[in-house]
Every structure is written in structure tokens, then in C-alpha cells.
Amino acid sequence: xxxxxxxxxxxxxxxxxxxxxxxxxxxxxxxxxxxxxxxxxxxxxxxxxxxxxxxxxxxxxxxxxxxxxxxxxxxxxxxxxxxxxxxxxxxxxxxxxxxxxxxxxxxxxxxxxxxxxxxxxxxxxxxxxxxxxxxxxxxxxxxxxxxxxxxxxxxxxxxxxxxxxxxxxxxxxxxxxxxxxxxxxxx
Amino acid sequence: xxxxxxxxxxxxxxxxxxxxxxxxxxxxxxxxxxxxxxxxxxxxxxxxxxxxxxxxxxxxxxxxxxxxxxxxxxxxxxxxxxxxxxxxxxxxxxxxxxxxxxxxxxxxxxxxxxxxxxxxxxxxxxxxxxxxxxxxxxxxxxxxxxxxxxxxxxxxxxxxxxxxxxxxxxxxxxxxxxxxxxxxxxx
DNA sequence: CCCGCAGGTCAAGTAACTTAACTAATATGA
DNA sequence: TCATATTAGTTAAGTTACTTGACCTGCGGG
Numbered sequence: 001x002x003x004x005x006x007x008x009x010x011x012x013x014x015x016x017x018x019x020x021x022x023x024x025x026x027x028x029x030x031x032x033x034x035x036x037x038x039x040x041x042x043x044x045x046x047x048x049x050x051x052x053x054x055x056x057x058x059x060x061x062x063x064x065x066x067x068x069x070x071x072x073x074x075x076x077x078x079x080x081x082x083x084x085x086x087x088x089x090x091x092x093x094x095x096x097x098x099x100x101x102x103x104x105x106x107x108x109x110x111x112x113x114x115x116x117x118x119x120x121x122x123x124x125x126x127x128x129x130x131x132x133x134x135x136x137x138x139x140x141x142x143x144x145x146x147x148x149x150x151x152x153x154x155x156x157x158x159x160x161x162x163x164x165x166x167x168x169x170x171x172x173x174x175x176x177x178x179x180x181x182x183x184x185x186x187x
Numbered sequence: 188x189x190x191x192x193x194x195x196x197x198x199x200x201x202x203x204x205x206x207x208x209x210x211x212x213x214x215x216x217x218x219x220x221x222x223x224x225x226x227x228x229x230x231x232x233x234x235x236x237x238x239x240x241x242x243x244x245x246x247x248x249x250x251x252x253x254x255x256x257x258x259x260x261x262x263x264x265x266x267x268x269x270x271x272x273x274x275x276x277x278x279x280x281x282x283x284x285x286x287x288x289x290x291x292x293x294x295x296x297x298x299x300x301x302x303x304x305x306x307x308x309x310x311x312x313x314x315x316x317x318x319x320x321x322x323x324x325x326x327x328x329x330x331x332x333x334x335x336x337x338x339x340x341x342x343x344x345x346x347x348x349x350x351x352x353x354x355x356x357x358x359x360x361x362x363x364x365x366x367x368x369x370x371x372x373x374x
Numbered sequence: 375c376c377c378g379c380a381g382g383t384c385a386a387g388t389a390a391c392t393t394a395a396c397t398a399a400t401a402t403g404a
Numbered sequence: 405t406c407a408t409a410t411t412a413g414t415t416a417a418g419t420t421a422c423t424t425g426a427c428c429t430g431c432g433g434g
Contacts, residue, residue, distance in 0.1 A: 034391080076344045399413100
């Protein structure tokens, strides 16, 4: 559909948002100025390789990941979707994300398959703007929304507003896969 | 499934966000101060009925909607979800919808499982605002988006902007089930 | 009549980003 | 060799959008 890669600023911003960092936080951690990061994320400036390396280090991504062509295909085949180790940038244990929508820039939707190993789950309850819907593809899931605990099995689905504190864990003995869609991706 | 209704501030904020308004915009339209709206959305203040009435008017909702307990079921169990015969409102043959989100009022998301019998599919290409993501739970699917034809199998996913003309058919010999989420359901 | 409170306004405060103006270090070229 | 240009940043002021606190105003009760 679209043959060009995204500007790296967009990817960097996305990576930062996923980590829940503000520009000021990131600036402090990578030891550079907030203003520079802002310009970087808006592609008004090119960083040195050294600085970029520190940034991607803190963000848990890699320089090469910033340059791969994550083109906007309509269809993503099973097995060929990019898998993200979540523990790298969200402190949940044993969760991988298989992204259905390559990048979330300019999108209203974000979709991914959460692959949760036994005992794994999201870390502390998170709350943000938006809305979520999900479907358990396989395995079992303990979902906690607004203090209430739900036990889901294969084929069950859920839906809630993201401002309710929520989190999940896999209490089963096998991997759980959840198809999870939320909006908006702009945190 | 929680017994209390959300604070009305939260609902008001949600309604405003859905309309894409800033506090300042809303304040102007309902002719009150921005600060008051902020406090209102943070439940630090109680509005008069007159003012509230103007607000919900602009937001396209109603006062009663702010008070009904619209905590919908967070979880829908496999097999217990309402199934809709699509031919009733979309002239596709042999498609049923199993709705994941009970009603679409006030939601940004709509989600359903499309159950397509062999030979069935959507009728002529449709186009509207929004964005869609889907995942083939079982069976095969011929998806046409913007003139391009894709053949999907179990586990494949797709994603596109709804303004591109799109349609689908089940060319296989068994039922196809697709988990389909789109936004926004209204507009 | 004065009290006190519900229902606001207004303007200052704040959070998070953006931008303009400047600088230091390196590179280029006459 | 020096003027100058470019690169890779910094600092602080500006902007946007929301929040907060101080104040105001009309109205019912004692």
C-alpha cells in the first residue's frame, strides 16, 4: 500500500508514550535537553548516533528498529507479525505483543495479540483515556477491571472504558493469547 | 459489573472527547466558564439543572443518560452473546453478527464476530468514516479493500481505513468466523 | 436585615510540549 | 590560515489545554 518508512520521530514518540514517559523524564534519563527531544520527535533535528543510542536504550528499542520499513499492509499473515517483548518497556512479566497494526501513528485503533505465559500479566493497574475490547483466543485469563475480577476462558470476550483501572494475569498452565483492540492509541 | 454508576464528570468528559471538543470550545457553546467545566468534569462542583441541560444538549447526550447505570457487562461469555442476523440491516447473504459490545451508544468501539457461511459475505462495497481491524478466527476469507483482493486464512489479520471501499466473502467450504472491530460506531 | 451557601466567574497556576535564539565544536574552502 | 558554514546540541520563553483558588452574587431562612 505504502512503501515508505515512518519518520523516526514518530516511532520515538510512540516508544516513549508506551513507556509512559514525559519528555522531561526521558531527557533526564538520557541526559539531554527536553527541547532537543521535542524537536527530535517532530523530526526537526537529527541526533548524533551516540545520543540516539542512549535514547533507544532507555526506550527499550533499537536504532535499527527505527529504520525498518514497517509498511502499512492491509493484511498481516499469521506468523509474520512483529512480536514485541513487553517486559522491555512495560514492567509486566511474560507478556509479548503481536502487533496487528504496525504502528499506531495516525490511527484511531491499536490492535495486538497479547501472548501471556503462565503466571504472566500486566503490571500494576493502568488507567487512561479510551476504550478496549478483547477476545480470548486460547488459554484462560484473570481480568481485573475497576476492582472486579473476571475469569475468562477461550472464546470469552470483554469490553470496558480505559479509565477504569484494569490489569490481567494468566493463572493457567498454558500460554494465553488475547486479541486486544483499543482506541485511541494516542494515550 | 460493578454496581455504581460512573461519576458524571467522567461521562461528561467522555462525551466531550468523543465530540473532539476542548473545554474552551464547550464553554463557549454552552456559555459558561471553562474553569467551571473543568471542575465539573473532575466532580468538584455540582451544576444547576439549567446549565447541565445546556451542556448535554451541546454534547448530544441527555441528563438521564448521565445517571443511568450503564456499567455494561465487562465480560461476555462464549455462546451467550447476542447473535444478529445481518441480512436484516446489511444486505449480505449468510452473515450473522455476534456482538461483543452490547450497544454502541456512547462508545468509540464496535466489536463483533462475523459468522459467514460458505458463499456468504457482505454485499456491494461499503465505505464510511473510521477504521477497522479484524482477525480470522477460523475458515478462509476473501477480503477486498480499495480494489485489492486478499485471501486470508485462520490467524491472519487485517486493518484499513473505512473510507476505502471494502467488502468480503467466504469462498471456503466451511463457516468462517472473523473477529471484527471498528471505530467509531456512530457518526 | 444579615447570614450562609449554592452556583457560578475570573484570573492565576500548572503540566507538558514547542520554538526561537543562541553556542560550541567541527568541517570546508580561498 | 583564517573566515565561514554546518552540525548538534542548550536555554529559556511561548503555547496549549486544563486546573485551582479567590472572589462574587442572588436567594431562602432566622
